[in-house]
Amino acid sequence: MGFKLSIKLLSVKLLALAAFTTAAAAQDKTGDIIARGEYLARAGDCTACHTAPEGRLFAGGRAMPTPFGTIYTSNITPDPETGIGKWSADDFYKTMHSGRFPDGGLIYPAMPFASYTKVTRADSDAIFAYLRSIAPVNQKNKPHELRFPYDNRQLILGWRTLFFSEGEFKPDPKKSAEWNRGAYLVEGLGHCGMCHSPINALGGTSQSDAFKGGLIPMQNWYAPSLTSNREAGLGDWSIKDITDLLQTGVSMRGVVYGPMAEVVHNSLQYLNDEDTRAMAVYLKGIAEPSPPPAASSALPTSESSLLISLGKTVYDKNCASCHGTQGEGKPPHWPPLANNQSIEMQSAVNPIRMVLNGGYPPGTKGNPMPYGMPPFAGLLSDNEVAAVVSYIRTAWGNRGTPVSAREANELRSAPLN
Amino acid sequence: MFARYTAPAVAIAAITALATMAVLAATDGATAQTVNQPPDTMAARVEACTPCHGNKGEGTSDVYFPRLAGKPAGYLYNQLLAFRSGRRKYPPMNYLLEFLPDPYLEAMAEYFASEHPPLPQPAPSEVSKDVLAHGELLATSGDAGRNIPACVSCHGPGLTGMQPGIPGLLGLRANYISAQLGGWRYGTRTAKSPDCMQLVAGHLTEADVTAVAAWLATRPAPSNPAPVPKGTYALPFGCGSQPN
Numbered sequence: 001m002g003f004k005l006s007i008k009l010l011s012v013k014l015l016a017l018a019a020f021t022t023a024a025a026a027q028d029k030t031g032d033i034i035a036r037g038e039y040l041a042r043a044g045d046c047t048a049c050h051t052a053p054e055g056r057l058f059a060g061g062r063a064m065p066t067p068f069g070t071i072y073t074s075n076i077t078p079d080p081e082t083g084i085g086k087w088s089a090d091d092f093y094k095t096m097h098s099g100r101f102p103d104g105g106l107i108y109p110a111m112p113f114a115s116y117t118k119v120t121r122a123d124s125d126a127i128f129a130y131l132r133s134i135a136p137v138n139q140k141n142k143p144h145e146l147r148f149p150y151d152n153r154q155l156i157l158g159w160r161t162l163f164f165s166e167g168e169f170k171p172d173p174k175k176s177a178e179w180n181r182g183a184y185l186v187e188g189l190g191h192c193g194m195c196h197s198p199i200n201a202l203g204g205t206s207q208s209d210a211f212k213g214g215l216i217p218m219q220n221w222y223a224p225s226l227t228s229n230r231e232a233g234l235g236d237w238s239i240k241d242i243t244d245l246l247q248t249g250v251s252m253r254g255v256v257y258g259p260m261a262e263v264v265h266n267s268l269q270y271l272n273d274e275d276t277r278a279m280a281v282y283l284k285g286i287a288e289p290s291p292p293p294a295a296s297s298a299l300p301t302s303e304s305s306l307l308i309s310l311g312k313t314v315y316d317k318n319c320a321s322c323h324g325t326q327g328e329g330k331p332p333h334w335p336p337l338a339n340n341q342s343i344e345m346q347s348a349v350n351p352i353r354m355v356l357n358g359g360y361p362p363g364t365k366g367n368p369m370p371y372g373m374p375p376f377a378g379l380l381s382d383n384e385v386a387a388v389v390s391y392i393r394t395a396w397g398n399r400g401t402p403v404s405a406r407e408a409n410e411l412r413s414a415p416l417n
Numbered sequence: 418m419f420a421r422y423t424a425p426a427v428a429i430a431a432i433t434a435l436a437t438m439a440v441l442a443a444t445d446g447a448t449a450q451t452v453n454q455p456p457d458t459m460a461a462r463v464e465a466c467t468p469c470h471g472n473k474g475e476g477t478s479d480v481y482f483p484r485l486a487g488k489p490a491g492y493l494y495n496q497l498l499a500f501r502s503g504r505r506k507y508p509p510m511n512y513l514l515e516f517l518p519d520p521y522l523e524a525m526a527e528y529f530a531s532e533h534p535p536l537p538q539p540a541p542s543e544v545s546k547d548v549l550a551h552g553e554l555l556a557t558s559g560d561a562g563r564n565i566p567a568c569v570s571c572h573g574p575g576l577t578g579m580q581p582g583i584p585g586l587l588g589l590r591a592n593y594i595s596a597q598l599g600g601w602r603y604g605t606r607t608a609k610s611p612d613c614m615q616l617v618a619g620h621l622t623e624a625d626v627t628a629v630a631a632w633l634a635t636r637p638a639p640s641n642p643a644p645v646p647k648g649t650y651a652l653p654f655g656c657g658s659q660p661n
Contacts, residue, residue: 054502265516322455322464333455357509358465362516369521371455372465375509378479379468416508 030129037130040123043275044116044189045267049073059083059137064110065218069146071110079136092128093121098166106156108144109164115191118169118184165207175285182282185275190267195223195259196232211286215349220414221258222347227288231345234280235287242280247271248366250332254340257359257373258350265362304390304402307383311391314384318376319392327396333371338396348403351389352411355380382409459528465513466525475534480590484537485529489644491581493526495608495658505606536588536638543591544631548624552632555625565620568629570653571613576636578644582659585644586633594630602626609657616654 041047050073052062060075077083084092091102099113100106107113149155169188171180186192198214213225213232224232234242237253245251249264256264268276299307316325319337323329327338337343343351358375361367376385385408393400455461460472466485471477474485485493499505501514501522514522542549554560556576559567568586572578578585586594600606601618608614621629652659 054504261516330453330455357512360465360513360517363518363521368518369462369524370517371462372513374465374468375513376468377509416512 033126033129034133035130036123037126037128037133039270039272040127040189041130042267042270043185044119044127044191045263046076046127048262048266049110050076056135056137056139058131058134059139061139061142066110067217068150069144071108071144071146072142074141075137075139076131077134077137078132079138082138082140083136084131085136087128089125089128092131093124096124096127097168099160099164106153106160108153108156109159112191112194114164115188115193117164117166118188120168123189176281178278178281179285181275182278182280182285185271185279186282190279192226196226213347215347216259218415219259220349220411221353222345222349223259224342224345224347224350226283227286229287229289229341231341233287233341234284235289237284239277239280239284242283243273243276244332244366246279247276248332248364249361249370250335250367252331253336254342255332255335255361257354257361261359261362264364269362269364269366299402299404303404307387307390307402308394310384311387311389312395314380314388315391315395318379319388322373327392327398332367337392338398340398343392344398344400346401348389348393348400348407349411351392352385352403352408353414355385355389356408356411357416377412382406382412459524463525463528466529469509470529471534473532473534474529475532476537476588480592481596483593484588486532486534486588487642487644488530488584489578489580489582490523490526490530492578492584492658493529494523495582497522497526499608504608533642536642539635539637540590542631542635544627548628549632549635551624552628552630555629556632563620565625566617566653568633571656571659573645573650575639575641575645576633577639577642579649579659580644580647582656583644585642587636587638587642589634591630591634594633595626598626598630611655611657613652613654613656613658 047058049062049064050058050060052060052073055061056077058076060073062073064071064073075083078085080086087102094100094102095107096113096116096119098117099109099111144151169184172183175183193210195216196211196213198209198212211226213223213228215222227233229235241251241253245254245256246264246268248269249256249261271279322334323337327336327340329336354373356375356377358373360372361370363370380388382405386403386405389408390402392398394402466474469477469479469482470485474487476482476484476486496505497514498519500507500510501517503511544552555565556568559565559570569576571583572586573583576586597606598618598621601614602621604615606614618626
């Protein structure tokens with residue numbers, strides 16, 4: 001009897017233990033999915049748009065200026081009234097994959113669904129599980145302020161016909177698993193093409209122009225081509241330099257500033273070594289060797305040589321103490337200017353803006369106290385800015401072209417945030 | 418900045434680690450640097466600040482760029498946070514700070530708070546004696562009838578501020594003080610609630626602003642320009658930037 005009882009007790013205990021471990025395993029599994037969802041939400045940089053300055057996480061309300069008016073981002077916390085608390089995982093996938101609200105309504109393509117459509121169902125579900133796990137915030141979405149005719153959502157149908165091709169990422173069997181993982185992240189959640197592709201007047205990017213660079217509307221920064229080695233093509237970079245740039249914001253070849261600093265700050269610094277390396281392998285792989293640029297300048301030769309000679313004087317006085325007399329810098333913190341693609345590009349917008357506004361690379365886990373470049377807008381005239389930019393674009397074997405004082409002047413009023 | 422919301426413990430650990438790193442950087446800087454690396458110092462890291470605020474935060478000839486040196490670190494840190502979030506609007510500052518983490522902003526604030534370049538000679542005032550007298554009266558006695566407290570009641574009898582959050586008002590030019598008071602009055606400069614300066618500035622007229630800014634700018638350097646320790650005197654009313 002005593003024996004039987006203890007057997008019975010033992011089995012009850014075992015059953016309880018089994019139930020406990022199953023529950024724990026289930027919880028662990030849910031916990032794993034949520035953690036993966038959080039990681040993927042970072043890879044997708046959801047917070048950049050869906051969290052307002054000083055606002056609650058993912059409660060939306062951030063104003064996004066576009067050439068068509070101002071769009072206010074939406075609340076994606078699990079609040080049932082004002083957020084996505086009533087959505088199902090199917091609803092969420094449909095939004096990511098098809099760019100449609102659960103009721104079938106069309107989403108403005110400021111939401112990068114043309115990239116997110118490549119995200120797998122499992123990854124979409126993980127992000128959704130993560131978003132369900134965060135604190136709900138009761139905050140109503142603000143209506144968009146779009147100008148006629150862009151306030152008519154039916155116009156999105158036209159945009160979709162021209163620029164949207166729905167479909168999950170299809171791995172290229174001829175490439176390595178690593179390359180494919182990188183392609184999935186860059187083309188999908190990373191939505192790199194939103195900036196690094198030319199934006200046409202209709203606010204879209206055509207497939208053939210993918211990753212070929214473009215001026216970011218409203219921000220006036222040039223997002224360089226990721227395929228041309230004359231721009232930000234990474235064909236002749238080492239994998240380590242690329243992963244350093246993506247993870248820490250600084251590298252031996254260059255440093256991120258402006259909108260790319262935001263991407264590293266919010267998103268890329270959180271990616272693990274394997275994913276960062278996969279992106280680097282893919283990015284290095286898509287770079288196409290380009291013919292050397294035609295060294296043509298809109299400026300008359302006499303003006304160019306005057307500018308460049310003044311530029312050397314300005315450079316030696318203001319810049320050489322950090323960037324070196326031969327443009328060698330002290331990388332990674334003081335970037336080299338010689339053989340620095342971002343200075344030599346056809347578009348001189350970024351080097352002019354750096355001289356005018358200076359800047360800090362993002363503070364990251366790998367580089368928590370970055371060195372900053374001083375703004376020279378108050379110290380140099382338009383002519384001096386043009387001169388020093390012309391000088392660094394053409395000195396030390398750099399293959400850029402001189403720029404005019406007018407170009408420098410126009411960028412004094414470029415928006416800073 | 419996910420860490421702030423999801424893992425405060427991790428964030429605190431990171432802050433502690435960073436603070437330790439900052440100390441190490443300060444002590445080991447001289448030996449750790451090599452010819453091919455920039456100096457491992459805060460001075461080299463804040464060079465981006467110097468064209469407007471001076472090498473040691475002493476200010477520059479531009480009257481709208483304030484002196485930073487010697488202000489309480491808590492005050493400077495609050496301003497860095499406000500510029501980073503866009504609460505305090507000045508696009509060149511908003512842009513520079515946008516992607517810098519809290520511990521780094523704290524280190525910057527500590528750096529400028531610990532610098533003590535001499536205060537500048539006050540410039541001769543461009544306003545009349547009557548206006549200066551009105552400014553002095555407001556700054557030292559306030560105007561109880563109009564609910565205006567004296568500047569000295571919060572910024573200290575020597576106008577040198579109080580740790581950790583109340584700034585000194587010396588070494589600033591009249592144009593800067595007047596622009597800031599204007600910013601408070603029109604709501605373009607705000608701070609954590611209760612926003613004490615908003616309340617004070619809301620009771621000032623244009624003439625008051627001109628007078629008080631002019632008088633403050635004429636003050637000579639005191640023998641000890643350091644902010645007084647926290648709790649040296651009680652504030653007349655609550656202030657979000659100076660928690661009790």
